[in-house]
Amino acid sequence: MNLPLLHDLQLAAERIRPYVHRTPVLTSSSINRILGAEFFFKCENFQKVGAFKFRGATNAVLSLPKEDLLHGVGTHSSGNHAAALALAAKAAGVPAYIVMPDNAPEIKKVAVAGYGAQITFCEPTLAARESTMARVQEETGCIFIHPYNRFEIIAGQGTAALELLEDVPDLDIIMAPVGGGGLLSGTAIAARGIKPDIKVWAGEPQNADDAFKSFYSGQIVPSVNPQTIADGLLTSLGTLTFQAIRENVDAILLCPEHMIREAQRMIIERMKILIEPSSAVPVGALMSGPEKHWKGKKIGIILSGGNTQLNL
């Protein structure tokens, strides 16, 4: 299968520019002091729909030939990809069909419906999601957009790293969290393409360590019912993202569950920005890892999203 190259990411950046936010890169002198390195946070929590997912979804929709878009686009998801695809379709003026498990959080249902998508609810199992999706596709003729294992999705997600490296060209290390691997693949292709000697690292929850196992064993090891508060990182690698990660990533670091909360709290309290638990995993992995090669380095972190509920 074809992986996108740097050039494809650059084309994606041009294509989606009128629709996405160029998010800021923020720094925190207190976090730098606490951790002993220089951090640059790419704030995709400020992206439309509150997550980087809007980049890939927009690129996927805009890359489809007009005639394919006639019957709309669809996906099954309970999370940020559903909202992202719904809004991307709305911006392009095409229908979106979202299959959601009926136990999805109320806030997600409202968000997706608010973007004008047509929702079909199903039992909360992967089998039910896939069979319901197949039926919706049959009925509507919509194009299925996979949340991560797709050329245009990977290319779109990589545009966040392109912008980060434009703003801070001399990073030593770039890190993203890894779930299905769309963001990590795009980040790695962007970073390697622009700065071949950069280190590309991933952070993964210890309780959902399928990418870690896959990366170090050389074959895809799927997650089985992972239990983590990093609800954006529950999915397993796809064939395409596995290939991109094998070819372009240097290391996957695991983050114990309690360090996800600790890193999330530190970032929220020190930087006064809201991030979801998944976004905190790279920093949590650095904080908890035994090796501290990264001390004193310039480290870019993709803060993947800000969709989390608070107890105020």
Place this chain on the structure above:
Amino acid sequence: MNLPLLHDLQLAAERIRPYVHRTPVLTSSSINRILGAEFFFKCENFQKVGAFKFRGATNAVLSLPKEDLLHGVGTHSSGNHAAALALAAKAAGVPAYIVMPDNAPEIKKVAVAGYGAQITFCEPTLAARESTMARVQEETGCIFIHPYNRFEIIAGQGTAALELLEDVPDLDIIMAPVGGGGLLSGTAIAARGIKPDIKVWAGEPQNADDAFKSFYSGQIVPSVNPQTIADGLLTSLGTLTFQAIRENVDAILLCPEHMIREAQRMIIERMKILIEPSSAVPVGALMSGPEKHWKGKKIGIILSGGNTQLNL
């Protein structure tokens, strides 16, 4: 007593520029849609020490003659002013003496100590704070810096509004929360000076409505043991802030307690930024008030700070 004029605020802005952050002005299309007006949020939650208070404290310290600074500066406070004065003194290389009630939150004690200030604890009553402060002044010779009822403090706090109006010159309305009135006084002097026809409104917790009562009765009515989650707005107006507010403010709007939380939650969830309850009071007052003259207008809001503890 002398109130600062626009020119004094502009001098303060020059004076503090090397020390303070120029905070961003953020907008949210979803909040604009929900409320039906165009909002511009001046993000003082991103200011050093997490609140606008650092502007006034820095201006106060830098305005003192060198010989007065020899014995340092001091204040009694359990909140943001203590941290702000401690850091401003540290930046200027002079000692800071902070009197804090012994029941102050641990996080505040740690922050103030972290900036190198010398803390004296006392009973949590105003009488104990004032007598302890008097003793510390006698022992050290430090200069007492009042948290709001002081020319240089008001001038410093007004620099946030100067920046906001530089970024968005055509605001119809500008709003700040009101506690002791330092921020509101500075905001009003800045806005009136730059744009005489702008409306200057304040938001105040209904449960701490001393400024409302003072403004509409024409004489200072102190707060008596107010109970509100807006912990930055518990203090009563001073003579100087009362005068500035009478001369330059158009209206004070009250915010019921439950609307403080609702507005805080909306801003945090929609904008992905962390604000303390006090910062949400102006928006909460707009949302709950019976009059909706502000619909369709351009409204600038000073988000005063982001120091709040979260239950993650």
